Amino acid sequence: xxxxxxxxxxxxxxxxxxxxxxxxxxxxxxxxxxxxxxxxxxxxxxxxxxxxxxxxxxxxxxxxxxxxxxxxxxxxxxxxxxxxxxxxxxxxxxxxxxxxxxxxxxxxxxxxxxxxxxxxxxxxxxxxxxxxxxxxxxxxxxxxxxxxxxxxxxxxxxxxxxxxxxxxxxxxxxxxxxxxxxxxxxxxxxxxxxxxxxxxxxxxxxxxxxxxxxxxxxxxxxxxxxxxxxxxxxxxxxxxxxxxxxxxxxxxxxxxxxxxxxxxxxxxxxxxxxxxxxxxxxxxxxxxxxxxxxxxxxxxxxxxxxxxxx
Amino acid sequence: xxxxxxxxxxxxxxxxxxxxxxxxxxxxxxxxxxxxxxxxxxxxxxxxxxxxxxxxxxxxxxxxxxxxxxxxxxxxxxxxxxxxxxxxxxxxxxxxxxxxxxxxxxxxxxxxxxxxxxxxxxxxxxxxxxxxxxxxxxxxxxxxx
Numbered sequence: 001x002x003x004x005x006x007x008x009x010x011x012x013x014x015x016x017x018x019x020x021x022x023x024x025x026x027x028x029x030x031x032x033x034x035x036x037x038x039x040x041x042x043x044x045x046x047x048x049x050x051x052x053x054x055x056x057x058x059x060x061x062x063x064x065x066x067x068x069x070x071x072x073x074x075x076x077x078x079x080x081x082x083x084x085x086x087x088x089x090x091x092x093x094x095x096x097x098x099x100x101x102x103x104x105x106x107x108x109x110x111x112x113x114x115x116x117x118x119x120x121x122x123x124x125x126x127x128x129x130x131x132x133x134x135x136x137x138x139x140x141x142x143x144x145x146x147x148x149x150x151x152x153x154x155x156x157x158x159x160x161x162x163x164x165x166x167x168x169x170x171x172x173x174x175x176x177x178x179x180x181x182x183x184x185x186x187x188x189x190x191x192x193x194x195x196x197x198x199x200x201x202x203x204x205x206x207x208x209x210x211x212x213x214x215x216x217x218x219x220x221x222x223x224x225x226x227x228x229x230x231x232x233x234x235x236x237x238x239x240x241x242x243x244x245x246x247x248x249x250x251x252x253x254x255x256x257x258x259x260x261x262x263x264x265x266x267x268x269x270x271x272x273x274x275x276x277x278x279x280x281x282x283x284x285x286x287x288x289x290x291x292x293x294x295x296x297x298x299x300x301x302x303x304x305x306x307x308x309x310x
Numbered sequence: 311x312x313x314x315x316x317x318x319x320x321x322x323x324x325x326x327x328x329x330x331x332x333x334x335x336x337x338x339x340x341x342x343x344x345x346x347x348x349x350x351x352x353x354x355x356x357x358x359x360x361x362x363x364x365x366x367x368x369x370x371x372x373x374x375x376x377x378x379x380x381x382x383x384x385x386x387x388x389x390x391x392x393x394x395x396x397x398x399x400x401x402x403x404x405x406x407x408x409x410x411x412x413x414x415x416x417x418x419x420x421x422x423x424x425x426x427x428x429x430x431x432x433x434x435x436x437x438x439x440x441x442x443x444x445x446x447x448x449x450x451x452x453x454x455x
Contacts, residue, residue, distance in 0.1 A: 042353050046360075061396045218366040
């Protein structure tokens with residue numbers, strides 16, 4: 001590999017469309033979330049640079065490692081989750097910008113890498129030797145078991161529908177040729193609804209902020225984190241807030257790299273914020289019952305309809 | 311306690327002034343000051359405008375809001391929580407009791423005003439202080455950082 005192509009790859013991952021671009025969009029999105037929540041509560045809300053100030057401050061603060069915690073795991077977990085999100089963001093944006101670039105099966109890679117931030121949170125929380133963090137980690141694990149099955153079925157509904165294309169670039173190209181997935185029948189609309197329900201659970205907001213329920217668990221898995229590792233976790237969360245809507249847009253609405261995608265992006269964010277502000281937190285068993293019951297049933301109906309060609 | 315003098319880069323110092331997260335610690339207060347702290351967070355005063363939010367874990371805190379005279383029961387907890395806070399942090403004594411033990415002065419269970427236990431940066435007197443006074447105190451404290 002020549003030096004220029006190596007530099008190009010590093011630039012793609014580190015600056016655009018990877019780390020810097022996604023982090024800026026993600027932090028602005030998390031400000032948008034806080035501002036809209038504030039307006040819904042008749043407050044003024046924070047200024048636009050609020051999320052940047054939060055991260056800047058946390059980067060400078062002392063990092064406390066509690067006595068008895070597994071030091072390496074505790075400090076390493078946030079960086080593992082962060083690295084996974086950086087890779088996912090690069091792959092997703094590139095699939096939209098250059099659909100012919102990817103490789104077969106990068107959809108599966110993205111699905112796997114999206115597990116990693118949640119796993120990092122579970123590992124980090126468990127390593128911190130704090131009862132609240134352990135409880136939060138265990139809830140995060142149960143929540144993951146709840147939402148992943150339905151979302152996977154809804155993603156594979158699309159694969160059934162488009163005739164077995166499992167590369168993101170291929171899916172974008174397919175949609176550019178024959179219209180966005182959402183316009184291709186009832187099964188895709190069902191899959192989209194399931195994906196929209198998955199979104200707040202994956203982001204742990206809205207009625208599904210069960211792992212970090214602040215009035216029961218202090219801050220859940222984040223309880224013992226301070227300074228730079230907490231900043232990395234906040235950044236990971238902000239980037240997920242950008243990456244997941246982009247993933248949905250890529251899957252259902254052709255491409256994330258067009259003016260229309262901005263409208264889609266804002267609509268999905270507004271949906272998440274509205275759901276968050278109008279629904280009280282569920283108990284973990286209610287969330288499990290909700291996802292394994294109606295949501296999974298709905299997604300199975302979707303895949304059956306897709307295999308019938310609807 | 312020397313850790314509190316920790317040097318920050320200009321970038322982080324800007325962040326600290328724009329996003330002070332507060333942890334609320336009751337060390338034997340009558341709850342009146344605590345209610346005033348909650349008032350500060352309501353839509354009427356809305357301190358999220360300045361990036362101030364209430365956090366649940368002392369590890370996330372930049373501002374320690376302490377209400378009440380320190381009692382013998384709470385003394386070890388105050389020290390514990392102060393050590394748990396990631397430095398640098400601002401310690402704010404809220405109310406007459408925190409500043410000077412107030413009407414509990416001389417009681418059998420009183421260990422002392424807060425500044426005999428941990429270093430205090432800002433004193434906000436009043437029984438209870440008004441929400442405006444609390445915001446004013448925190449802003450003055452941030453100017454010190």
